[in-house]
Amino acid sequence: MEANVNVRDFEAAAKAVLDPVHFDYFASGAQDELTVRANEAAFRRLALVPRILRGHKPPRLGRTVLGSQASMPIMIAPTAFHRLAHPDGERASVRAAAEAGVIMIAAMLATVAIEDMADEARKVAEEPVLWFQLYLQPDLGFTEAIVRRAEAAGCTALVVTVDSPALGRNERGDRNDFHDLPPGIRCENLRESGGSVRGVVLSPEISWRHLDWLRGITRLPIVLKGVLHPADAELAQRRGIDAIIVSNHGGRQLDGTPPAVDRLRVIADVVGGELPLLVDGGIRRGTDVVKTLALGATAAAIGRPVLWGLAAGGEDGVARVLDLLRIELLNALTLCGCDSVESVPRDLVIQGAM
Ligand SMILES: Cc1cc2nc3c(=O)[nH]c(=O)nc-3n(C[C@H](O)[C@H](O)[C@H](O)COP(=O)(O)O)c2cc1C
Numbered sequence: 045m046e047a048n049v050n051v052r053d054f055e056a057a058a059k060a061v062l063d064p065v066h067f068d069y070f071a072s073g074a075q076d077e078l079t080v081r082a083n084e085a086a087f088r089r090l091a092l093v094p095r096i097l098r099g100h101k102p103p104r105l106g107r108t109v110l111g112s113q114a115s116m117p118i119m120i121a122p123t124a125f126h127r128l129a130h131p132d133g134e135r136a137s138v139r140a141a142a143e144a145g146v147i148m149i150a151a152m153l154a155t156v157a158i159e160d161m162a163d164e165a166r167k168v169a170e171e172p173v174l175w176f177q178l179y180l181q182p183d184l185g186f187t188e189a190i191v192r193r194a195e196a197a198g199c200t201a202l203v204v205t206v207d208s209p210a211l212g213r214n215e216r217g218d219r220n221d222f223h224d225l226p227p228g229i230r231c232e233n234l235r236e237s238g239g240s241v242r243g244v245v246l247s248p249e250i251s252w253r254h255l256d257w258l259r260g261i262t263r264l265p266i267v268l269k270g271v272l273h274p275a276d277a278e279l280a281q282r283r284g285i286d287a288i289i290v291s292n293h294g295g296r297q298l299d300g301t302p303p304a305v306d307r308l309r310v311i312a313d314v315v316g317g318e319l320p321l322l323v324d325g326g327i328r329r330g331t332d333v334v335k336t337l338a339l340g341a342t343a344a345a346i347g348r349p350v351l352w353g354l355a356a357g358g359e360d361g362v363a364r365v366l367d368l369l370r371i372e373l374l375n376a377l378t379l380c381g382c383d384s385v386e387s388v389p390r391d392l393v394i395q396g397a398m
């Protein structure tokens with residue numbers, strides 16, 4: 045594990061150990077995977093212009109996100125099926141997150157139950173922060189029951205994924221005939237309905253009315269995940285949504301959507317300062333995180349890097365991925381002349397290809 049000195053090394057290590065069908069599930073995106081590649085490429089078109097001789101102490105990385113204290117502005121994006129990466133699955137990832145003081149968004153389609161994830165996190169941290177990601181189901185009774193489970197488990201925010209009125213068309217999955225989980229691995233949050241992914245309904249009929257309904261049944265902060273249009277960000281703000289995650293689902297839903305970090309800038313221009321903005325998609329380096337902070341993000345989330353760490357080394361692998369990103373972020377902020385994550389100026393980032 046120590047031989048892996050950056051997130052990219054973990055990708056290679058994961059590829060070496062994973063069943064190729066499962067590696068493809070993690071790596072792939074929709075159709076031509078234009079957006080998968082665009083997410084990463086966008087960071088290469090943003091350049092950092094550091095300030096000099098600022099005479100400050102080593103930067104402070106701590107950040108409060110929706111009232112939750114995090115050790116750094118890097119969060120774990122919700123990704124399904126961690127037990128495909130490692131037998132310990134989400135138990136391992138949540139322990140690594142809690143130990144690192146990192147906010148983890150547990151996926152509704154996790155292969156470890158949310159109650160077990162929360163128990164696991166509390167073994168290693170006094171106040172671990174777990175948020176719960178939800179696909180709103182047309183069956184509101186089912187949706188409410190799962191919200192109650194997340195609340196009872198101690199989750200402190202609900203992340204509603206809104207970029208999925210249908211499942212994106214994943215051609216690698218089709219070629220591999222990967223459409224269900226192997227025997228022995230289930231969606232443990234769906235066990236009342238059999239635990240099969242096929243039980244999940246992604247419906248185009250989900251609308252703002254469902255968000256109003258959700259607002260009415262829970263006091264947890266509600267975060268919308270998958271916002272790309274500034275008009276939707278404004279609607280979210282007017283509807284009393286607590287934060288948004290600017291995201292194209294890691295390029296797995298609509299292929300041809302623009303890079304998330306480019307939309308962050310556009311959305312920050314409209315609701316920045318009024319609505320906390322999170323972002324995910326293609327973040328692989330501490331410098332990428334600095335770029336998102338300069339463009340107005342409160343925090344940035346990582347999806348695939350966690351799965352690569354998990355595949356390569358279970359809990360230790362995820363811990364190492366988080367640690368590497370922390371070291372990179374600290375180094376990048378120092379080199380930029382910033383003394384904290386709160387003081388990353390907008391003019392640190394310019395358009396500039398490299
Ligand atoms: C294998 C995999 C599974 C995912 N599962 C979910 C999910 O269940 N719910 C969800 O809202 N997003 C899901 N996502 C999207 C992530 O939350 C996130 O938006 C994306 O991975 C960020 O891009 P990155 O992987 O480049 O960091 C998944 C992504 C991957 C790669």
Ligand SMILES: CCCCC(=O)C(=O)O
Pocket residue numbers: 124153211241244293296
């Ligand atoms: C049925 C949804 C699959 C999980 C998901 O969101 C993804 O793989 O991107």
